[in-house]
Amino acid sequence: MPLLAQLPMMKKIQRTLIELANIHRFVMRFFREVFMPPYEIKEIIRQCYVVGWKSLPLISLTGFITGVVFTNQSRPSLAEFGATSWLPALISIAIIRALAPLVTALIASGKVGSQIGAELGSMKVTEQIDAMEVSGTNPFKFLVVSRVLATTISIPILSFYTAAVGLFGAFLSVNQHEDTSFRVYFDQVFEAVTYLDVFSLVLKxxxxxxxxxxxxxxxxxxxxxxxxxxxxxxxxxxxxxxFLVFIEEILIVQIIQAMRA
Incomplete structure (x- = not known):
């Protein structure tokens, strides 16, 4: 009985290992194909438009709300210690180091990730991928490489945009309570942010x-x-x-902290 009870668990482990091996081969194939011609520049630009430009309304709203909410939550705690003057520095560090890339990635996971999965899944079901292979087109190059490059290019740009919108939303919240000028606020923001903070945003x-x-x-x-x-x-x-975004967030934070030490 114990042996029979272990069989389902062994099958799950086996399926997991097979899945990891398939993912590894998929990633390795991407790195082989990405440097080989033809370079689908038009398709990459089109996918950047889909991933980046079409995500701007949702990213704008989310980034703005994030900045306002974080400021409103942080200000009372700092006010207890008479340290509200540190609010712009705290906001800038939090948004640029952590919130901007993480919020952008989570929004993109829900919007872009599901869209890519459904789009390629539909093409798989309707045998369009097989038809591309028959016609002599490399479907992996055209469909996969272009989309992965588009997300890799667009998410950093969207993250900077999220940071800018979030900082502006935070400024409006700070100005409402502290009557801080635009110039003074952003002077404090840029004084608090270091090159390593920007590098952290880009890397993430x-x-x-x-x-x-x-x-x-x-x-x-x-x-x-x-x-x-x-x-x-x-x-x-x-x-x-x-799931992977949160795991990578933890690992990258550890790397950045080691670089600061």
Whole structure:
């Protein structure tokens, strides 16, 4: 009985190991294909438009609210110690180091990751990927490489935009209570931010963007047949992207802290 009871667990472990091996091969294939011609520049630009420009309204609203809410939550605590003058510095460090790339990645995981998974999953189900192979087009190059590069390029840009919108929202909140001028506020912001903070934002955003793109493409490219497979691909693209983003956040924070030491 104990041996029989262990069989389902062994099968789950086996499936997990097989899945990890498939993901590893998928990532390695991406790095092989990305440097080989043809370079699908038009498709990359189109995907950057889809990932970046079409995400701006949601990113703008989320970034603005993040800045306002964080300021409103932080100000009373600092006021207890008479340290509200430190509010711009605290806000800038928090937004640029952590909130901007993380919020952007989570929004992109839900919007872009699911879209990529569903789109490629639908193409898999309708055999469009097979048709591209028959016609002589490299579907991996055209569909996967272009989308992963687009997310890797767009997420850092969106993260800087989120930081700018968040800092502006925070300024409006600070100005409402402290009557701080725009120039004084941003002078304190730029004094508090270091090059390592900016590097942290860029590093996180690039890693997050690559992760969202590669996970969404993998789930869609290897989705099972039928409409259920498409839904599962979109769902797992979001779940796995968010999970990996949080894991990467922890690891990158440890790396940045080691660099500060």
């Amino acid at each position: 955003a690039v890693v997050f963007g690559f992760t969202i793109g590669i996970v969404g493409c993998y789930q869609g490219y290897h989705s099972s047949k039928g409409t259920e497979g498409v839904g599962r691909a979109a769902n797992w693209a979001v779940v796995m992207s968010m």
